[in-house]
Amino acid sequence: xxxxxxxxxxxxxxxxxxxxxxxxxxxxxxxxxxxxxxxxxxxxxxxxxxxxxxxxxxxxxxxxxxxxxxxxxxxxxxxxxxxxxxxxxxxxxxxxxxxxxxxxxxxxxxxxxxxxxxxxxxxxxxxxxxxxxxxxxxxxxxxxxxxxxxxxxxxxxxxxxxxxxxxxxxxxxxxxxxxxxxxxxxxxxxxxxxxxxxxxxxxxxxxxxxxxxxxxxxxxxxxxxxxxxxxxxxxxxxxxxxxxxxxxxxxxxxxxxxxxxxxxxxxxxxxxxxxxxxxxxxxxxxxxxxxxxxxxxxxxxxxxxxxxxxxxxxxxxxxxxxxxxxxxxxxxxxxxxxxxxxx
Amino acid sequence: xxxxxxxxxxxxxxxxxxxxxxxxxxxxxxxxxxxxxxxxxxxxxxxxxxxxxxxxxxxxxxxxxxxxxxxxxxxxxxxxxxxxxxxxxxxxxxxxxxxxxxxxxxxxxxxxxxxxxxxxxxxxxxxxxxxxxxxxxxxxxxxxxxxxxxxxxxxxxxxxxxxxxxxxxxxxxxxxxxxxxxxxxxxxxxxxxxxxxxxxxxxxxxxxxxxxxxxxxxxxxxxxxxxxxxxxxxxxxxxxxxxxxxxxxxxxxxxxxxxxxxxxxxxxxxxxxxxxxxxxxxxxxxxxxxxxxxxxxxxxxxxxxxxxxxxxxxxxxxxxxxxxxxxxxxxxxxxxxxxxxxxxxxxxxxxxxxxxxxxxxxxxxxxxxxxxxxxxxxxxxxxxxxxxxxxxxxxxxxxxxxxxxxxxxxxxxxxxxxxxxxxxxx
Numbered sequence: 149x150x151x152x153x154x155x156x157x158x159x160x161x162x163x164x165x166x167x168x169x170x171x172x173x174x175x176x177x178x179x180x181x182x183x184x185x186x187x188x189x190x191x192x193x194x195x196x197x198x199x200x201x202x203x204x205x206x207x208x209x210x211x212x213x214x215x216x217x218x219x220x221x222x223x224x225x226x227x228x229x230x231x232x233x234x235x236x237x238x239x240x241x242x243x244x245x246x247x248x249x250x251x252x253x254x255x256x257x258x259x260x261x262x263x264x265x266x267x268x269x270x271x272x273x274x275x276x277x278x279x280x281x282x283x284x285x286x287x288x289x290x291x292x293x294x295x296x297x298x299x300x301x302x303x304x305x306x307x308x309x310x311x312x313x314x315x316x317x318x319x320x321x322x323x324x325x326x327x328x329x330x331x332x333x334x335x336x337x338x339x340x341x342x343x344x345x346x347x348x349x350x351x352x353x354x355x356x357x358x359x360x361x362x363x364x365x366x367x368x369x370x371x372x373x374x375x376x377x378x379x380x381x382x383x384x385x386x387x388x389x390x391x392x393x394x395x396x397x398x399x400x401x402x403x404x405x406x407x408x409x410x411x412x413x414x415x416x417x418x419x420x421x422x423x424x425x426x427x428x429x430x431x432x433x434x435x436x437x438x439x440x441x442x443x444x445x446x447x448x449x450x451x452x453x454x455x456x457x458x459x460x461x462x463x464x465x466x467x468x469x470x471x472x473x474x475x476x477x478x479x480x481x482x483x484x485x486x487x488x489x490x491x
Numbered sequence: 492x493x494x495x496x497x498x499x500x501x502x503x504x505x506x507x508x509x510x511x512x513x514x515x516x517x518x519x520x521x522x523x524x525x526x527x528x529x530x531x532x533x534x535x536x537x538x539x540x541x542x543x544x545x546x547x548x549x550x551x552x553x554x555x556x557x558x559x560x561x562x563x564x565x566x567x568x569x570x571x572x573x574x575x576x577x578x579x580x581x582x583x584x585x586x587x588x589x590x591x592x593x594x595x596x597x598x599x600x601x602x603x604x605x606x607x608x609x610x611x612x613x614x615x616x617x618x619x620x621x622x623x624x625x626x627x628x629x630x631x632x633x634x635x636x637x638x639x640x641x642x643x644x645x646x647x648x649x650x651x652x653x654x655x656x657x658x659x660x661x662x663x664x665x666x667x668x669x670x671x672x673x674x675x676x677x678x679x680x681x682x683x684x685x686x687x688x689x690x691x692x693x694x695x696x697x698x699x700x701x702x703x704x705x706x707x708x709x710x711x712x713x714x715x716x717x718x719x720x721x722x723x724x725x726x727x728x729x730x731x732x733x734x735x736x737x738x739x740x741x742x743x744x745x746x747x748x749x750x751x752x753x754x755x756x757x758x759x760x761x762x763x764x765x766x767x768x769x770x771x772x773x774x775x776x777x778x779x780x781x782x783x784x785x786x787x788x789x790x791x792x793x794x795x796x797x798x799x800x801x802x803x804x805x806x807x808x809x810x811x812x813x814x815x816x817x818x819x820x821x822x823x824x825x826x827x828x829x830x831x832x833x834x835x836x837x838x839x840x841x842x843x844x845x846x847x848x849x850x851x852x853x854x855x856x857x858x859x860x861x862x863x864x865x866x867x868x869x870x871x872x873x874x875x876x877x878x879x880x881x882x883x884x885x886x887x888x889x890x891x892x893x894x895x896x897x898x899x900x901x902x903x904x905x906x907x908x909x910x911x912x913x914x915x916x917x
Binding site: 425 | 813
């Protein structure tokens with residue numbers, strides 16, 4: 149046996165590795181749109197090998213089940229119970245949120261069963277620049293960091309305007325930020341929470357704006373800004389109905405791409421689906437909602453759907469439409485590895 | 492308005508009552524309407540698909556399936572694609588009252604009804620969501636928090652919240668402090684002390700009354716001095732007496748004890764207190780209640796679950812116990828659901844919370860009952876929010892499953908609508 153063959157065998161026997169190709173038959177949302185009828189997806193070695201529409205009348209593997217890409221939490225606080233806020237300094241560009249990441253077992257389990265396969269950790273809102281975010285992925289064991297330095301985290305929200313710390317005015321904060329946020333490969337995330345911060349944040353080019361507008365005027369300032377996208381993030385279970393409706397309208401009408409964050413949700417990663425349920429109930433269409441749940445705003449825009457041959461197999465098989473909380477994740481695969489199966 | 496066009500197009504009058512003109516003049520005022528729907532959710536955990544609801548003068552006469560006998564003279568309204576339910580109830584909306592001092596008599600006297608006026612600006616929006624009532628629960632972390640009050644959003648005079656119940660339960664909360672904490676033992680002891688003190692008070696009062704009935708020499712002694720303002724001590728004593736009267740209502744089973752507890756041993760302790768003293772019990776919280784599910788089911792007390800706002804770190808875990816709902820269901824527990832949180836945001840999340848319980852194993856019909864009939868019982872207004880015989884017809888007509896977020900309400904009907912207003916017929 150050659151050294152290379154031995155390494156491959158070891159890899160195949162490693163915990164969580166897939167023993168054989170996986171075939172899934174279900175109704176499918178591919179990240180861009182619903183596919184007609186029943187779709188067959190074949191996964192091998194962590195990658196989607198093929199996708200084909202089955203002949204009319206073909207039965208899905210599980211009646212009523214829906215296959216989607218893994219959900220993307222664009223503003224996660226998972227495992228950061230004490231480390232999300234670093235209010236001492238206005239600008240701390242060198243801090244790494246990943247250094248504060250310390251999930252307990254229940255958080256890792258919550259992530260695995262939530263259907264979220266990419267969680268983008270972010271800092272809190274009290275520092276104007278709180279350092280770099282990190283990417284986290286679920287696994288069958290503990291959730292793990294997959295990129296320790298993934299986009300800067302900034303805030304022009306009210307909590308960043310500390311009286312004893314300059315600069316305190318959003319326009320000045322914005323000017324300093326705009327110099328520090330240039331030349332980054334991953335877009336920075338900038339929080340806003342009211343009309344003043346929305347106006348300042350909306351004028352920053354090439355960043356992702358994080359928050360939910362509190363007035364139609366603030367929503368317009370965000371929608372008409374030159375940002376790279378909008379991350380609607382909040383404690384969704386207890387957000388005012390007016391803000392939920394504004395957010396639902398943005399999902400329908402915003403020119404920029406929209407993603408969702410669980411933010412400060414006490415429900416953890418489930419917050420993403422609480423958001424989906426609330427936003428659909430408030431008028432967002434299911435298809436746009438699913439796009440917002442599954443797209444990657446940290447990556448360059450593409451017209452390719454997330455589920456396509458050659459793409460990493462981050463997949464979730466749901467008992468029904470995932471925008472309804474009445475549905476649950478039946479099976480979750482991260483890079484082709486089954487990390488959760490509902491009992 | 493999504494879905495409205497769909498059902499309006501699907502809805503049709505199968506056959507309007509045909510009454511000769513001469514007979515019309517002499518016709519009794521009684522109006523009988525048979526509403527046929529794709530699915531009828533009674534609100535008590537049962538359903539009929541398809542279903543028929545028979546109404547007589549705005550009151551439910553019968554609910555059944557397609558084979559339900561319909562009088563010849565009945566008007567027939569048909570919504571074959573729609574789902575019919577009672578209005579919804581949120582059995583816990585937290586309100587801020589005074590800072591509570593656990594176990595003190597004055598907290599017994601607090602009532603959430605005092606928070607009612609601040610609710611009015613939101614009533615219309617909450618009503619639009621199909622929420623017919625909300626039980627206001629004093630906010631607090633432990634001890635006696637005061638009395639709940641239940642307000643209607645769809646009552647007469649829709650411009651203001653109609654008080655359905657000014658004191659629908661007495662809230663006792665057990666803090667989810669760490670397991671084995673002495674604090675929690677002290678909390679439980681505070682409740683038994685409160686109940687025992689009230690019982691002693693009643694015994695003493697009875698002795699006093701018995702003594703009064705005996706022939707007395709000289710003038711009776713006034714309990715309070717007459718002709719001068721009461722002293723502070725006298726006022727305090729009066730308040731303590733009033734508080735004990737409230738607790739006596741709990742002891743007599745006339746005012747439910749709402750035990751708000753999450754840890755299994757606390758729930759167990761509350762069940763034991765209620766069982767030994769024959770109290771009427773409402774359970775709230777119970778996030779850690781799977782291990783005592785059998786006792787919860789046996790008690791038949793409504794259990795208010797709050798699946799959306801599970802700041803589970805308070806009870807050691809970020810996610811709810813996946814066994815909780817299935818175990819409670821197997822035990823026959825009567826589950827109600829709250830959207831959690833404060834007015835008006837909690838009620839807006841009520842359907843989402845019920846949907847989440849369904850995904851955790853609560854059967855669909857019971858999930859509907861959790862936000863209608865059982866929720867109403869937990870809110871102390873059980874006579875309104877089911878579609879059982881004798882109940883005034885407060886109805887919601889949906890264009891699909893109420894647990895689905897894309898489902899809209901097509902019509903909101905009140906008894907007077909069904910009784911008096913023919914224009915609401917399809």
